[in-house]
Amino acid sequence: MSAHTYKLIELVGSSPLSIEDAVQNALAEAALSEKNLRWLEIVETRAHLEEGKIAHWQVTVKIGATIGN
Amino acid sequence: MSAHTYKLIELVGSSPLSIEDAVQNALAEAALSEKNLRWLEIVETRAHLEEGKIAHWQVTVKIGATIGN
Amino acid sequence: MSAHTYKLIELVGSSPLSIEDAVQNALAEAALSEKNLRWLEIVETRAHLEEGKIAHWQVTVKIGATIGN
Amino acid sequence: MSAHTYKLIELVGSSPLSIEDAVQNALAEAALSEKNLRWLEIVETRAHLEEGKIAHWQVTVKIGATIGN
Amino acid sequence: MSAHTYKLIELVGSSPLSIEDAVQNALAEAALSEKNLRWLEIVETRAHLEEGKIAHWQVTVKIGATIGN
Amino acid sequence: MSAHTYKLIELVGSSPLSIEDAVQNALAEAALSEKNLRWLEIVETRAHLEEGKIAHWQVTVKIGATIGN
Amino acid sequence: MSAHTYKLIELVGSSPLSIEDAVQNALAEAALSEKNLRWLEIVETRAHLEEGKIAHWQVTVKIGATIGN
Amino acid sequence: MSAHTYKLIELVGSSPLSIEDAVQNALAEAALSEKNLRWLEIVETRAHLEEGKIAHWQVTVKIGATIGN
Amino acid sequence: MSAHTYKLIELVGSSPLSIEDAVQNALAEAALSEKNLRWLEIVETRAHLEEGKIAHWQVTVKIGATIGN
Amino acid sequence: MSAHTYKLIELVGSSPLSIEDAVQNALAEAALSEKNLRWLEIVETRAHLEEGKIAHWQVTVKIGATIGN
């Protein structure tokens, strides 16, 4: 990270496939409204269950984005 | 929670009455600008004191809201 | 607590009314299968939201119960 | 909070009624020996159980009080 | 989650393949004795090593299941 | 730990003698109902006091046991 | 804090000079888009290194701002 | 614990012998100025080293004492 | 630290200048009533804001002081 | 784990592919200088982002290795 100011946004992404895919879905949503996404950190990993199986992973991430220019 | 992406916003609600009422005041404020509020979690519970009594409760909550459609 | 062994069980109780009522609902369920409940601790306090309001509180508790005799 | 020094004291208040009432009982005790109580934070919420019911709530709080004058 | 009481059970699942597969193995074991599994949360992720490689992942999960009916 | 599924149970053991003895008392109780106990971790160490002295240590442990076969 | 609702925003400020200066840079950025900033808390303090020296401090802060009016 | 208010005091006890003895030394000091000590919890366990050996254990405890009457 | 018993007191010091100065103000207040202050640890660093700037830093410290003689 | 002494080393592994692959890259690096690697634990999971996508996962692990013989 260089000498900028960043903001942190917190999202929960979902996917039936994997933890990584749930993170990528959160990231895709963030990219619609924020430019200059720089890093993320996984905060919590949960899954919603149906019929005794994983219906989808739900992964909470904090994403850092450059603000200013 | 179904297979959506959610964002988390963090608010502090106040009330002279109770912890629950402070949370509901935070929620009422969130509902003015966000649709599709889905769940919340209490993060911290404090109170402001005056004359040795509780003047108002101050409760920090994280609120999850569906984004996208 | 006197010189016994205790087990800890973890439950989530729900109530539309208050945090205390959600705890009491968890406790009532525990009392159906466990005797000698002795203390509890609140671990997490969440709420499920509908139409921008609290539909019910969901409170996670650890309950300590005497085992042996 | 203005530019003073504060001390933090930690108490456990009890009440058969509610979490808020247990906090107020701790606060009433603190007010007997400390002036200038300014804020508090809930640190832990437990309950003592009897006959499978809540006999009293036991809430640990940190209370901030102005020192000096 | 609707207005039920849930219990939380804590398991460690193992797999040589992936973190997700270790979670699914824990879940399959839970499904043998518990009905109505609803959600899980990953608590800890470890791996057992042999010959400098990952022999199997060991993932601790808390699983929430509806109790009562 | 080999490639099994484990469950975690949480107990509080007591002893007037030492922390280690309180853990062993919890373990002895666990061994009455669970086979294949494999490891434990101390979660919390408290003591009950009487007349200004330690009446008994109260140690909370999580114990891991193999499930399945 | 009086009886308002507050929102919390999380920023990372940078400075080659000091921890305090990094916080003030984050605050200056926040003041461009938010009115009524009331308090902040340092969440994490890191530094980016170049040539074995501190190139700039990177300090994560949560900032509380009054919402509503 | 019955329906009283308690205060928590935090001490560090030392002993060359054992963790338990360090706790008892802290407790003996507390008993000089406080009546009605009821429970304690170990918060941190450290040791001071000399010549590569443990010179004394240093154990931080929180002690709960009944206030009022 | 040598083989004594210590007590821990928790204070919040304030300063418009810097984090270090807020700590020193807390320490100066502690020195008025306690002898034999030995070490401190920063527990929390906050700031009160006015007009979008830092009005004063508010730093919570735990201070260890020898008791007995 | 049998009756040995272990040391813990902390590494950050990277991979564009998955969390598991980042862990395995950290492990491969550790195996170059350490014999007798026995277990690891994931401490933190982050990702570096470029063009709004995950450029590589960065996973911090603690690895336990037998020392002595």
Added chain:
Amino acid sequence: MSAHTYKLIELVGSSPLSIEDAVQNALAEAALSEKNLRWLEIVETRAHLEEGKIAHWQVTVKIGATIGN
């Protein structure tokens, strides 16, 4: 601690006898390769179980050692 720089190393010591003895075994191993060991802190206390009994305690410690001269 005087005005030096220290490094922290993290070890797991084992013993069938007690928590203190497991710490001393970790310390003896550290003393073989490091001079000037100054303090330690217990980070985690686990035990390996065999036949429903404690086969050996496994205690994780952070040890501080002076570097430089």
Added chain:
Amino acid sequence: MSAHTYKLIELVGSSPLSIEDAVQNALAEAALSEKNLRWLEIVETRAHLEEGKIAHWQVTVKIGATIGN
């Protein structure tokens, strides 16, 4: 951070002047034995007291350094 493996080392730096200076002293020591230092994080901030004043700050940092090439 680019796609490398990093190791984390943990040091305590001291200084009578400021928190930042204590960090820089730890960093200067690390630079004597490690190349390619990339980032650091403050883990704990303490101070040693003499005569009721700060004799020196003691700041624990984790420093990340590229390994391999």
